[in-house]
Amino acid sequence: MPATRPAWSDDDVEAFRDLARSFLEKECAPNEERWGAQQHVDREIWNKAGELGLLCPSIPTEYGGGGGTFALEAVMAEEQIRANAPSLGTAVHSTIVAHYINSYGTEEQKKRWLPGLASGAFVGAVAMTEPGTGSDLQNVKTKAIKTGGEYVIDGSKTFISNGLLANLVITVAKTDPDNAAAGISLIVVETDGAEGFSRGRVLKKIGQHGQDTSELYFDGVRVPVDNLLGGVEGQGFVQLMQQLAQERLVLAVAAVAAIEETLAVTVKYTKEREAFGKPVFNFQNTKFKLAEVATTAKIARVFIDDCITKHIAGELDIPTASMAKWWLTEQQCRVADECLQLFGGYGYMEEYPISKLFTDSRVQKIYGGTNEIMKEIISRFL
Numbered sequence: 001m002p003a004t005r006p007a008w009s010d011d012d013v014e015a016f017r018d019l020a021r022s023f024l025e026k027e028c029a030p031n032e033e034r035w036g037a038q039q040h041v042d043r044e045i046w047n048k049a050g051e052l053g054l055l056c057p058s059i060p061t062e063y064g065g066g067g068g069t070f071a072l073e074a075v076m077a078e079e080q081i082r083a084n085a086p087s088l089g090t091a092v093h094s095t096i097v098a099h100y101i102n103s104y105g106t107e108e109q110k111k112r113w114l115p116g117l118a119s120g121a122f123v124g125a126v127a128m129t130e131p132g133t134g135s136d137l138q139n140v141k142t143k144a145i146k147t148g149g150e151y152v153i154d155g156s157k158t159f160i161s162n163g164l165l166a167n168l169v170i171t172v173a174k175t176d177p178d179n180a181a182a183g184i185s186l187i188v189v190e191t192d193g194a195e196g197f198s199r200g201r202v203l204k205k206i207g208q209h210g211q212d213t214s215e216l217y218f219d220g221v222r223v224p225v226d227n228l229l230g231g232v233e234g235q236g237f238v239q240l241m242q243q244l245a246q247e248r249l250v251l252a253v254a255a256v257a258a259i260e261e262t263l264a265v266t267v268k269y270t271k272e273r274e275a276f277g278k279p280v281f282n283f284q285n286t287k288f289k290l291a292e293v294a295t296t297a298k299i300a301r302v303f304i305d306d307c308i309t310k311h312i313a314g315e316l317d318i319p320t321a322s323m324a325k326w327w328l329t330e331q332q333c334r335v336a337d338e339c340l341q342l343f344g345g346y347g348y349m350e351e352y353p354i355s356k357l358f359t360d361s362r363v364q365k366i367y368g369g370t371n372e373i374m375k376e377i378i379s380r381f382l
């Protein structure tokens, strides 16, 4: 995706990029329209991705992963945009869910769940948001009350990515409902055959149509106490805060890839399309707009490469990850809007990739913590 090989990449990372690109172009892109219409990818595609080693690439090999670094997660996010095949929810599955388990799981929990996530036997989701609580995470109402050797979970979640197909859900719940942040724990729910677990609608969205975003219901769902991630109650909020930097970074990586792709398709289109007897590109307004977008793309690339390099070295701090998330997604949305304009009416038509780049972009400012919450976090460090 980047014009030149970034400093955080090497031959192994580029070999992974080639593999991801070929898989996305052959196995995913041709199905995107159908997946969009049915509002989810085919279940088998998860297993295909797993067979090729494209799931959990930065999880240690002893647990079935690829043994690489965050560089591989970044490459997967970039290539999904480049291939116009963003529906397979690997950012949630590999970059987020698997890393909660890898970072906080006991040895037994890692052996129990990570190989299945790497093969595609499990599809992962993380369920934080509830109908009444999004940004204010400390206020979740879902409860997991210890009863004998089990937790009994009651509550409902909404907007959950991979929500239709997921069969391993990291569920944010209060093990101590009288406490705010200190009462939160992460409970892993294997949903296959789980009594009391059900799914609501696959939600109709204005973009990302092939992504299954669903409601989940827990009505007295019982799981063994061994499913408490890390084995100690009350750690959930801290665990979430620590992992959210990686989640925000992967969203920012996708934002930069989208800015670069948007620029590329718009330069191409405006050089081909003619108005008043000359290419649209030749109007001064077009040239100036695209010069601005190219400048944004360059700054965005320098910033994200620096963030990725720091993250791989374990040095990306929380405010910088938040800056990357809000600023780059903001640029992504602005660039998508301004470039769509240069397509005229064709920009509004679904068959032109710019329309998908535009509609898919909008949610980037909302999920993973809204951009307002990012600024709230940054301000705490000023």
Ligand SMILES: Cc1cc2nc3c(=O)[nH]c(=O)nc-3n(C[C@H](O)[C@H](O)[C@H](O)COP(=O)(O)OP(=O)(O)OC[C@H]3O[C@@H](n4cnc5c(N)ncnc54)[C@H](O)[C@@H]3O)c2cc1C
Pocket: 092, 125, 126, 127, 128, 129, 132, 133, 134, 135, 136, 158, 159, 160, 161, 162, 205, 208, 213, 363, 366, 367, 368, 369, 370, 371, 372, 373, 376
């Ligand atoms: C497509 C999609 C996929 C998603 N995937 C997942 C998922 O996989 N798992 C999951 O758990 N959630 C997921 N979400 C939920 C997402 O993380 C939340 O929508 C988001 O955190 C915002 O919460 P909310 O929608 O309840 O908005 P609210 O919290 O109600 O916010 C409404 C508005 O108020 C602003 N606001 C709130 N608090 C403050 C404050 N303190 N200061 C300033 N402004 C504030 C917000 O920025 C926003 O503009 C997804 C959402 C979407 C749309």
